[in-house]
Amino acid sequence: MDMKAYLIDDRFWKNKMEVVRTKMIPYQWKALNDLVEDAAPSHCVKNFRIAAGMEKGDFQGCVFQDSDLAKWLEAVGYTLAWKKDRELEQMADEVIAVIEKAQQPDGYLDTYYIINGLEKRWTNLRDNHELYCAGHMIEAGIAYYLGTGKHTLLDVVKRLADCIDRTFGPEEGKIHAYPGHEIIEMALVRLYEATGEIRYLHLAKYFIDERGKEPLYFREEGEKYENPFYWENSLFQYQYYQAGKPVREQKTAEGHAVRAVYLYSGMTDVARIMEDDSLMEAVETLWDDVTKRQMYITGAIGSSEYGESFTFDYDLPNDTVYGETCASIGLVFWAKRMLEKELSGQYADVMERALYNGCISGMSIDGTRFFYVNPLEADPEASRKDQRRKHVETSRWRWYDCACCPPNLARLIMSIGNYVCSVREDAIAFHLYVGGRVQTPFTDTQIRVESQMPWGGTTKLIIEKAKNSHYLEKFTVALRIPGWCRKWKAEVNGEEVTDLPRNGYLYLERKWKDQDEIRLECSMQVERNYASPMVKYDIGKTAVSRGPFIYCLEEADNGKGLTRISLPSDSLFEMTEGNLETGELDLKAEGMQMLAEGWEACLYRTKRPTKYEKKHLRFIPYYLWNNRGEGEMTVWVQETACDRAKE
């Protein structure tokens, strides 16, 4: 719960946070209040006002509409922790008063059922998102409390959690169930951590343990209340909800990707805190499955649009992918929780991969347009003409077309400090190198970070003791050596560190004094990446990266026909300043493009295509694609062996 601890002050993330603070949060406020002129009304705040008895009317919007306001309040909480903003705080306080008023005497809070009839509540946990909305509201209550010190919303969500705790559980008379869309598990753990109330932790564990047990609650509920079952004839069945079997028996990630990683995040929390070995084993099995067999190189997950879902191991098509922004955000949540469990470079590598690629590709530079789907290969013609790729938008949507991912991005970006470092016993571990300052738990000690990352490899960490503090406590600064780094060098006050990293982290244990300076140099070379031969879609191809960034080719730089481009195996890369973001480095290389000349009259022939044209290629960081209009894009590029290049 160290949200206030890391104060971001770097070029890369501060830009993004400013965009969220000045554009996204005010815009969403308008949207929630139906004030965006050319957009369909959200009805979200109105639903709360109706539920509070302040207006008359029907519930409108999706069954999970409440969560939009929750996500907004959570982002506002993080924002106010970073920067005071009286006007914003006042807006939030006012709407929190409405929420408080809408809450029922027993703590229940879901405007859909408050307006439509409380007697119907808890009758469709599988599809009606009550516990999902509750989870988001709990996260909002905590964030707003930590950001402002005000506990009105925290009190609301405690009463809500108590209501849920009275309703669900193993005891007779309670409902033996769990949510169709997970999130409440990790929310309850956070609420336990914020309040110390162990009941919330036990409830989180209950939801996890109960999930998928026979007789299956979702099946019985569906029959009892005659809820239509959307996945009746699908390959998923209840695994769409990760509920086809008990979670400890689930060996592969299946079903809706966002739900899955939200569940796995909660499982990781519970396994760590409660030292539940069998649950931890399940989490590790699933982690390996997701990150070693079902994750795109951009940190995107969810191979199929059908059910926004995982498919099966090594099935990673680049052009029909789903790769929802929210799923990569969920992967960041999960990776951070795995790091809390165990300091291991693999978790930080995945977290960083998702953060700098598959998450932030979800928004345009100016923060006004958003991707829901994040393809690794895009072709506007295919999206226009092929129903199977219609979901692969080749222009980001305006905010109001896409309710789910932008507020999720807002809350992630405004809480980015939470992902920079962790405190563990007598150590502080740095996962990412982001300029800023962190208040450590060690006496009178701050650490100030200056870093060239993500564009350069040099980082300085300066120990800052409080004025007149003379207490020299021994603690460890653990530094992640990123997976992409081939050579590194660390110095403390100019003296080279000769220790070797363990599990991807270098441990520096000292009695640190004021102005001690740690310097970490990570080589940041351009790399060609290759996928496992099990991924049929990437055979013969390479993906270019530098540091945390995966690069791509875009039509704006390289013209049409990107799939016909190849990169000879001996081409060299040259770095060059980019035009889209401050500090951005693009990559240039000599490539080739297979020519389709002479093929107009035949689709197949017995002579191998050999006509190539030289092509000056420009690669840009993947997350920056589609900021210059619509066009083709590809991450994976054909690689030609040198001999062919010289033909």
Added chain:
Amino acid sequence: MDMKAYLIDDRFWKNKMEVVRTKMIPYQWKALNDLVEDAAPSHCVKNFRIAAGMEKGDFQGCVFQDSDLAKWLEAVGYTLAWKKDRELEQMADEVIAVIEKAQQPDGYLDTYYIINGLEKRWTNLRDNHELYCAGHMIEAGIAYYLGTGKHTLLDVVKRLADCIDRTFGPEEGKIHAYPGHEIIEMALVRLYEATGEIRYLHLAKYFIDERGKEPLYFREEGEKYENPFYWENSLFQYQYYQAGKPVREQKTAEGHAVRAVYLYSGMTDVARIMEDDSLMEAVETLWDDVTKRQMYITGAIGSSEYGESFTFDYDLPNDTVYGETCASIGLVFWAKRMLEKELSGQYADVMERALYNGCISGMSIDGTRFFYVNPLEADPEASRKDQRRKHVETSRWRWYDCACCPPNLARLIMSIGNYVCSVREDAIAFHLYVGGRVQTPFTDTQIRVESQMPWGGTTKLIIEKAKNSHYLEKFTVALRIPGWCRKWKAEVNGEEVTDLPRNGYLYLERKWKDQDEIRLECSMQVERNYASPMVKYDIGKTAVSRGPFIYCLEEADNGKGLTRISLPSDSLFEMTEGNLETGELDLKAEGMQMLAEGWEACLYRTKRPTKYEKKHLRFIPYYLWNNRGEGEMTVWVQETACDRAKE
């Protein structure tokens, strides 16, 4: 209308015809009469009996159920032309009597509307298949007449066609419409050719000319009768039915692939016979689009399961393909009609490609199981776990699960003689070399064919004059030089022919006499085929062929992980006897398989995969896949440049 003319007597096709005659036709008869024990009843014959007043009951089955009986009767007609079978003929005669009785006094014949109320007929031409069922019945009537000389069914379909002619047309008081599922266009042309009644030809032309004109009939009909429109929110709209614009303005093949090629077949007929240049131009444009930009190397068409449809140029995914058996059959219909228009090797090459690959892959060797979908890359795991590939069955279905393709295959195979040759003015042109005998239109002249095809390249054509015939007429024998043939040699009575082929055909003009012998040797080498670089799915890959056959790798011979197999560019092929069909030749070559060893712990790395294992590969003809249980299959194989192979 020379169906009786070519009497097949060769190893390859005779086998298939015997399978159809002895297994498929009797089995379908049982199915049509609800006598297959473990299958849901078809209700087809029963519907006719109810419509004829011979039984009581409701209409059951699909709205196009009548067409099943029509296809069966058509296949029976071809069968009886080939081989007398009293029992079969009697069954057919009996059911024809029922059909005759079901026909309404005005000629109308569709059991769905006869049973459900004639006042509703012609109110949903877009979706309710009345004209489609009529088209199939017309084809059946002609085939049965030609096969048996009996005209009861021909008279029925003439009355039916007359009823349709009175109902539709440009005149005031008639409905200005066209069918949602095409076929009646080509059926009416055949009926014109069989009867000489020009009205039928004009009606075919009317249906073609009216199609897609504004105001759009389908839209107006939908509004008037409140027919729900299934494609409202799809990319297709009315192009699903090839009705989004007038046919002469359609430049790319779109929508449902079977409907499309059935339409194009009818358009080709009408354009040829009526010398309609603008229609011919449209047909040629569409032909180029389909065969040069939207056809798989197996002759499969229809890239997407969504709407069983074409997508767009060069979009030819191998693993999510639809490639319906019926669509390849339709392509054969169309190609033959293009050949009637103009003797050009490109049409025969496509016809042969579809026939020997994408059509007959639709059935198992024993004729009891069938594919609806014909993939070029199959993986049982993917079909089981990925909803987007669920349609790609990796085992053929039993007949009764799949009503559409098997009877279509039956009628194609039993009429294969129709595709062997064509008569043109003073010439007879051979498109395929199939053992048998053909009665030419030239005085007292038969031609007997003996051929090693499709497994070998030598063909003999022997002129046989009737006994005591001394009239020596001059005519031309045109011989197709197949597109796959690199070297050929022709001799007449041992004397080498020095003429060169024009447009893929060699023209031999002689005063032919009895026992003149033409010998054609076509080199039949193993070829590596390459797709246009515009087809992104096939870049870096090769497909192996020999003669008309495309080959594939199957798990039964080559183990799992076929997508990791590559064929070095210098590997040689060795022919070897196959075990599945008489005469079958398989191909052996040395290949390599990329190993996934060492990749268990990582999905991406910066070192190129270099571990290969040598692999003895066995390729079998594509159409024979899945006759040895379920497993992976691929047509396109990675090709490695020699240097990589030697690494």
